[in-house]
Amino acid sequence: MFPKVTYGVLCGCSKVAVLALWAGGQPVSAAAETIHLLALGDSLTQGYGLIEEDGFVPQLREWLTEHGHDVRVVNGGVSGDTSAGGLSRVEWSLTPEIEGMIVTFGGNDLLRGIDPAVTRANVKGILDVAEENDVEVLLIGMQAPGNYGAAYKEDFDSLYPELAEEYGTLYLDSFFAGLMEDGNVPEDRSAVMQADGIHPNADGVKRIVSVVGPKVEELIARIGS
Secondary structure, eight states, X not given: OOOOOOBTTBOOOOTTOOOOEEEXXXXXXXXXXXXXXXXXXXXXXXXXTSOGGGSHHHHHXXXXXXXXXOEEEEXXXXXXXXXXXXXXXXXXXXXXXXXXXXXEOOHHHHHTTOOHHHHHHHHXXXXXXXXXXXXXXXXXXXXXXXGGOXXXXXXXXXXXXXXXXXXXXXXXXXXXXXXXXXXXXXXXXXGTBOTTSSSBOHHHHHHHHHHHHHXXXXXXXXXXX
């Protein structure tokens, strides 16, 4: 991340702090700096099946701009990626300007029936790298279907809130929270999902962003504090 530099008695500014420079006894103001975020995830982050502007990251960027934020969001989504894939590339994905990260993994782990202990270790590794690089995190969870059994579901579902608490990250329980009606995905999924029933359509992404957006605002606030 950005090195801390000492100029006489001025030292150790945060990444988004702006020092007041004095000229003739009067402060010179400076505009707030752009916040740089990385969205690290799989096809849900990447925008699978959608034209670019309808994907999660472009719609999130637009939402943040409309809400008055000067934010650059890097699309670090890779279709088909598991949590292991995310761990393998997180270090080089965190380029020096990145100050915050949105982490969304688990869907492909579920499709492959990967042991929740393995997923937990991989997500934990991603959070370790973020911590080492002084990067704030919004961790987005996911829930396992019941067909893997009660024990699998309990182990998988619990790994996200437990890791968020352990690392002190921001947390959203589900990427699909914006699609839920009374805690469930609506019966007519065609209104919000693509034909595969797995990936959201453009309208679905818009609803997802309406819930994720405020959590990203909390992330931005942490970076600015």
